[in-house]
């Protein structure tokens with residue numbers, strides 16, 4: 001897939017700089033979502049679409065969201081990245097899950113590479129293990145990135161429920177869980193990485 005196909009594959013039709021990553025795709029795994037996020041950010045940077053100093057929102061602090069945030073921090077100079085997560089912590093789906101194993105190359109069986117325990121990712125890499133231990137390893141790498149790039153800001157316990165066009169910006173509407181008051185903030189780029197559609201809160205209000 002070339003850069004343009006990668007970007008188009010995640011773009012919301014008619015909406016500039018609004019991306020939905022993997023939600024409607026097949027073969028969604030922890031690893032494949034990391035790859036989608038990294039490839040998308042790389043393609044945006046490579047084609048000059050992603051601007052320096054961009055203010056970006058990532059909606060959902062799962063495997064996809066933190067990979068997108070990390071790639072943005074590393075590849076876009078001076079980008080500010082806010083990760084909205086409705087749960088208490090990033091990777092909350094995997095943390096504490098000790099009975100289920102994640103293997104990065106599950107879908108590659110029976111090719112020889114499917115035996116490789118190592119994800120082989122350039123960032124936030126991990127090895128086959130329980131979901132809990134994979135999440136902890138990835139979060140440890142993420143913590144190191146966040147230390148180096150304080151412009152990545154985690155915003156836990158905030159549920160996004162609307163993204164609307166406001167001129168060249170995108171207005172993100174969110175509220176703390178269990179509170180009524182809406183809050184809004186504008187971003188140049190929004191990455192919806194909120195997981196499966198059944199779990200997705202945010203509605204996208206099309207440009208009028």
Ligand SMILES: Cc1cc2nc3c(=O)[nH]c(=O)nc-3n(C[C@H](O)[C@H](O)[C@H](O)COP(=O)(O)OP(=O)(O)OC[C@H]3O[C@@H](n4cnc5c(N)ncnc54)[C@H](O)[C@@H]3O)c2cc1C
Pocket residue numbers: 022028029030031033059060061062063064065084085086087090091092093100101102103158159160161193194195196199200201202
């Ligand atoms: C029962 C089950 C078993 C699975 N087993 C495996 C497996 O063995 N191996 C494997 O690789 N994959 C497995 N998966 C799939 C794996 O969970 C996903 O591939 C992976 O979690 C996708 O990452 P993601 O970041 O796209 O989405 P998610 O992990 O779903 O992360 C999305 C995040 O967004 C947050 N969020 C959602 N809506 C909002 C909102 N409106 N505002 C703010 N935050 C929001 C959620 O709280 C969540 O933290 C399994 C999934 C399920 C349900």
